[in-house]
Amino acid sequence: MQNLQNRTRAGIITGGACIILNVILASAKIAAGLVFGLISLMVDGFNNVSDCGSSAVSVVSFFAGDKPADKEHPYGHRRAEYIASMIIGFIVLFLAAELLRESVGKIIDGGLTKGSTAAYIVASVSIAVKAGMATGLYIVSKKIQDDTLRAASVDSACDCAATLAVIAGMLIADYAALPADGYVGCAVALFIAWQGIAVLKRAVSELLGKATGEELIKSVRGCLLSGKNVLGVHDLRVINYGRGVYYATAHVEMDSRIPPLEAHAVVDGLEHDVLNELGVNLTVHLDPVDLSDGELAELGVRVKAAAKSLGLGLEAHDIRLIRGAKTKLVFDVVAPYSLKLSDAEILQKLGEELALPKEYVLSVTVERG
Numbered sequence: 425m426q427n428l429q430n431r432t433r434a435g436i437i438t439g440g441a442c443i444i445l446n447v448i449l450a451s452a453k454i455a456a457g458l459v460f461g462l463i464s465l466m467v468d469g470f471n472n473v474s475d476c477g478s479s480a481v482s483v484v485s486f487f488a489g490d491k492p493a494d495k496e497h498p499y500g501h502r503r504a505e506y507i508a509s510m511i512i513g514f515i516v517l518f519l520a521a522e523l524l525r526e527s528v529g530k531i532i533d534g535g536l537t538k539g540s541t542a543a544y545i546v547a548s549v550s551i552a553v554k555a556g557m558a559t560g561l562y563i564v565s566k567k568i569q570d571d572t573l574r575a576a577s578v579d580s581a582c583d584c585a586a587t588l589a590v591i592a593g594m595l596i597a598d599y600a601a602l603p604a605d606g607y608v609g610c611a612v613a614l615f616i617a618w619q620g621i622a623v624l625k626r627a628v629s630e631l632l633g634k635a636t637g638e639e640l641i642k643s644v645r646g647c648l649l650s651g652k653n654v655l656g657v658h659d660l661r662v663i664n665y666g667r668g669v670y671y672a673t674a675h676v677e678m679d680s681r682i683p684p685l686e687a688h689a690v691v692d693g694l695e696h697d698v699l700n701e702l703g704v705n706l707t708v709h710l711d712p713v714d715l716s717d718g719e720l721a722e723l724g725v726r727v728k729a730a731a732k733s734l735g736l737g738l739e740a741h742d743i744r745l746i747r748g749a750k751t752k753l754v755f756d757v758v759a760p761y762s763l764k765l766s767d768a769e770i771l772q773k774l775g776e777e778l779a780l781p782k783e784y785v786l787s788v789t790v791e792r793g
Contacts (some may be wrong), residue, residue, distance in 0.1 A: 439483035464608035502666020509627035516620030527609030636662040658741035680712035730777040
C-alpha cells in the first residue's frame, strides 16, 4: 500500500511540474511569436499547450487510480484515463488544423519574417528545458514503472526536434533571405496532428481491450506451472481494466486422483501467489486429468504431436474420451490470431494428420488466442 501511495505521489508531482514548465514555455513562445510575427514559434508554443493537456491527463489518471471500486464500477475507475486521453486527442487535432490554416495563410500572404535575439533565446531555452524534462520523466517512469510518463518523456524529446526546426527556419530567413517561417509552421502543425492521432489510437485501443503484454502472461503462466502437482495450464486470459489493474482466468490441470480438498488448497494458493507477486486478480478453474487411462494418455500424445507437426502454431488441451457405442475423442485446439485458415480448414488438416481409426469420433473446438 505504501509503495502504491509513493508511486501515486511521484506521478502527481512529476505531472504537476510538467504542467507548470509547459505553461511557462507556451506563454513565452506564443508571446514571442506574436510580437515578432513568427508563426512557426507561435505554433510550437501551442504544441506546449497540448503537452499541458497530456500532463493534466497523467495527473488525473493518478488521482482516479486511487479512487476505490464501488457498486457502479466494481473494477475501479482507471479507464477514465483513456476517455480523458481521447478528449485531449480531439482537442490536439482541432488545434493542429487551426495552426495549419494559419501557417498556410502565412505562406500565401508571403513576406519575409526574420528571427530576433529574443526569439532565439526563447527557442534555445525551450530546447534545454525540454531535454531536461525528457531525462527527468524517463528516470521517474523507469523507477515507478509507468507507461504514461515514459510516453511523455519521448514526447518531450520530440518537442526538442520541433523547436530545432523553428530555429532552423529563423536561420534560413536571416541568412538565406527565404520565407521559411510559414513552411516550418506547417511542418510543426502536422507534427502536432500526428501526436493527436497517436493519442487517439492509443486510447481507443485500450478502451476496446488491448492485448496484455506477453511478459505478464508468461509470468502468470510460470507462476501457475510452479504449483504443486500442476500438470499444465491453458485458457489463460489476462484483462486490463486500467493502468495496473489486471484480472485473469485460467484452467489448471491436475491428477484426478488428488483429493478435492488438497487440489483446492493448491489452486487457492496459486491465486494468492499471483496476486501478491504480480498484482493480478486471478480465478482458477481446476481440470482433473485421468492419468490412469492408458488409452487416453496414448491418444493425448498423438493429438499434441499432430497439432505440432502441422507447423501452424496449434496447441491442443482438455483431451478426454467419452466412451459409448463409439468412442468420442474430445479436445480443444488453440490457433493463433495470425493464422488465416478457417476453423473448418484447421479441423480438416487435424483430422487428416491424426488419421484415427473408424471406432473413434472426433469432436474438436477451435479457439483463437
